[in-house]
Every structure is written in C-alpha cells, then in structure tokens.
Amino acid sequence: MSEAPIPDVEQFRHKLLAVAYRMLGTVADAEDAVQDAYLRYHQHATDINSPEGWLVRTTTRLCIDRLRTARREEYVGQWLPEPVPETWGGAGSDRAELTESLSMAFLVLLETLSPAERATYLLREVLGYEFDEIGEVLEKTPVNVRQIAARARKRLETRERRYAAPVGVADDLAAQFFAACRSGDAGAIEAMLAADVTLISDGGGKAFAAKEPVVGTRKVANLFAVVFRKLRPVSKLTLTTINGGLGAVFVTNGAPFEVITLATEGASVSRLYVTLNPDKLRLWSDAPAGAGTKRPLPWSKNANGTPPELREAEPGAAEGDVRD
Template sequence: MSSKADIFTQHRPRLWGVAYRMLGAKADAEDVLQDAYLRWHSTDSAQVESPEAWLMTATTRLSIDRLRHRKIEREAYFGPWLPEPLSAADTQTPEVAAELDSDVSIAFMAMLEALSPEERAAFILHDIIDDDYADIADALGKSEAACRQMVHRARERVTSRRRRFVVDDATRTRMLQKFICAMATGDRQQIKAVFDENSVHVSDGGGKATAAHRPLHGAERISMLWYAVTRRLSGDFRYSIVRVNGEPGLALFIRGRLFAVTAVETDGEKIHGYYSITNPEKLQGFLAG
C-alpha cells in the first residue's frame, strides 16, 4: 500500500494546477497544498474511499477560503491585477506541464477574476479539470443542480469577454518578434501597426513599478505609450522571448534588469491583448533555473 506521502505526491501536480488557477499566485498555491497535505496526513485513511477525491475537495475548499481573503485585498490593489506569471522552470516536469496544458494563459486567468470564488472553483473543476457534477457537488458542499447553474453562469461571463485565437507557438513567436522589431525602430506608426485597432493593454505594477493605472484601449493610445517609452529609454532596453504560462511571451530588461514579463493574445496578424506584469513581487525568481 502506498504511503500517504506517496499518494499526495502522485496527485500533487493536479492539485497544484487547481490551486494556481484559483489563486493566480505560486506562494498561495503552495500554502494551500501544504495545508491540504497536513490535513491529509492527519486523517484516517481507512475512512477515505477515494484519496484523489478527498485531496481535490480539501484543495478546492482551502483555495476558496484563501481566495475570499485575497478578493478583499485585491479590491484595494493599485491599478489592474494580473496573476503571477509562470516561467519555463515552473512547468519543467512532464507531470506539471500536462496538468497545465489546458488554458492557463494570463488573459484567461485575468478573466476568471470576474467570478465569485465558488463560481471560479466550479468552472475550473468542470470546464478545465473535467470533473463531473457529482464530484464538484461533493467538493463544494452544494447540490448538483446548484453546481450546474454556477458553471453555466461562469461560462457565460467568461465566454462573453473571451477572444479565443488558435495560434501555434511558431506563429505567436513571429508576432512577438514583429513587436520587438517595431519597438527597435522607435517609429510610432510601426508600433501602431502591430496592434489591432480594438486591442487592449493591461499592466500590473501594483504601485511598486511603473505601469498604466488602468487598461488602455485601441492601437492609437497603446502605440503612443510605447513610442514614449522608446524615446525615454533611448535604446537602453532589450526584449527576450520566454515561456509565460506555457506560451511564448516577452521578458523586458531595462538597463540589464528584468522589468516586465508580458503575455499576448494574437491571431497571428495583430496583437489583440497585451498583458504586462511589472510588479517586482510577482517577478521574483521568474528567470531562476
């Protein structure tokens, strides 16, 4: 018989995937898993019919509790809030990479912020983790009918705001290179040409780093911002293409130091969404390993 530690280790990637999608912060996800493990370690295994279901329920409920607390903090957050980005090092094991293969993009995670903690849990468990409604009802302590309604409401709210483009990594990388080249020219029209006319630019500095205080809409306004950036920095910056939440994204270095990590939504021709994290607390260790 496997030990409790072995059982927890076996399911850990899946549990971490749920906790991160719920909370958008690596440290919070790790804290939830630590609490779940301690509860698992102290429970009577003979009374547990399905260890996986028990662990999923514990992780989900702990995530909901922590998210309720974080929601209060985020209401007072300075400027837009974006999730902590995942680097290639965070997804380097095949098990974790497989669990995060379903949508975990920065844009998608940001949209989940519009949901209540329980709606978010129900939506993640059903539409991403592919649990059935009976298991979700057990995890949330709700009826199956109530869970169906929560998933329906959450799906409507997410899909009404979502722009889904099926773009492979090579195409996304070419789009990022096009943006880098436009920035290198310092020409506002070339920068503007990279963005869709209805594009959105969201930056999260948390009051700790330079960032737009609210989302910018439209290629005109976004290009004016980046044109001003190129003039102010006078070439003292560089971009690298890196993995951000499983997709090609950008790391911006200013005077040799990591300043921002960015993910984009693109159809391969234009950038429709530009999501930049500059809050240094969220960038700690991004390039480690």
C-alpha cells in the first residue's frame, strides 16, 4: 500500500515569514527561521496531521530560541527593525491584522517584550490563536499563557493606542510631511511635529547615525530640512509603502542608503525612524549585481562627533543655517 502524498506546504510560507519577521525584526533571520522549520517538517512530514499548525509552532519556537541568544546589547547605536516593502512575502498586506502589526512603531514596541510575551501577543492578538494552542508552542499551561498575555497587553495597550490612526489619514499626513521636507522649510516641518517628537536612527556602526534618540521639534526639523536639501542633488528620493505605511527611500547610483518611516499622533508626526545600516537596506536596492556604489555624506561632524544639523539655528538665521 503506497504512502499518502506529502501535502504542499509552500502555501504557508508567507504566513510563517510574517510571524518570524514580527518576532525577529530582520528579513535574513526570519527567512532562516522559516527555512529551518521547513527542513524539520520534511524530516517528520509523514507523522504530522496539521502541517500549518505544526509549522507555525515550530517557526515560533525557533524564533524564541534566536531571541534568547540575540546580543542586541552589542549592537552599535540604536537598533531598529529592518524596513520591508509590501512586495516582500512576510509583509502580509493581504490581511488587515497583519498590516496593522507591521508598522515600525508597533515592531519597536514589541522589542520591549520578552520572547515569550512577544510570541504570545502575536499568536493571540494578531493571529487569533487560543490559549491552549499557544501553550503548546511555549510548553506552558493555558493559565500561564493567559498571565503572559495579560502582561504583554498591559505593556503595549497605552502606547499602541497612541500611534493608532484611521485608514488613509496616516499616509496623507506622511505625504504632507515629506513634501515639507522636500521644500527645505524648517518652519513647515516643525509645524507638523508633535511637541515630544523623537527621531531614532540606526546606522549599526556601518553608517553615521545619532547614537541616542533626537528629541524636540527644533532639532528634528532643522535636521530634516538640511539633510533633505543636501541629498536632493545627489540622490533619488522615492515615496513608497514601507512596513504598511508611506515612507521615503533615498537611493544613489542604484544603492539605497536611507529609509525613513514615521508614526503619527492625531494630526502630528510623533516618531521618525531612519534606517541607515546598509545590511538592513538590501531589499531596497535597484543596483545591478556587482555595481559599484558611492555613498553621499549628508551629515558632516564637528570635533565631538555631533552633526551640525542637530545644533539649533541662530535666531533670524537663514533657512537651514546652523550654528558652528
């Protein structure tokens, strides 16, 4: 008697990538975790009754193991999740709940959770798993899972609501913000920023970026006005969908070197996320393989390493001028 055919499980790859990316924050790690799950599946396929459930559980466990051994404290400067286009398999733009959990602001909030809390929150709140199903993943009782879920919700609820915006409103606001940046008018940019606006930039030690968050409307507006003006003649700026919302990509000689996303609060921009680490920009490259690149240097530094764009302009100075 012939064995039953092994079902086609490739149909689950996008869902698995969605889970892994939201757990790990980088494309390469997510793809590696999913591939490992598939390898394990094919070793035991004949004994598995529910391939989708088995693969989700295994992928999640692999992600938890990776998070427990991750050394984020050794990362140079601030760490941001890798920005992804809507065309990448794990973006999950075909499901509303996956799109909502894809924003950079939400992924940054997930970083505040432990690996078990992150897995529980995603499986419960995003994918709708029952507590007993999550217990199988975490090897915990449903009661323990409920406690973990409650802790995760308590940590995220207030901050998550802050960044919530009606469909389309956030993109319209982002378009207006980037138009102000393109104009180089620091005043117009500043008018769109929340009073406690915060800029987080990730260079990973491979590109110049502020090692601490930049806070305040004047500093952030001055920075963006000058940087956009300096980059305009040497690069191509494209507005596109990034992590489910409108963002900006700077490219020079076919090589991406900066991706900007944002979070909104009411009618203001409250958070800005700038990814400069080239290792996190590979999905945005339109350069032919092996092409040489020449990266522009939008930021110059003074003796103590502070970019002059972060220093406040003198009162009455010309637009974009900064104090030495």
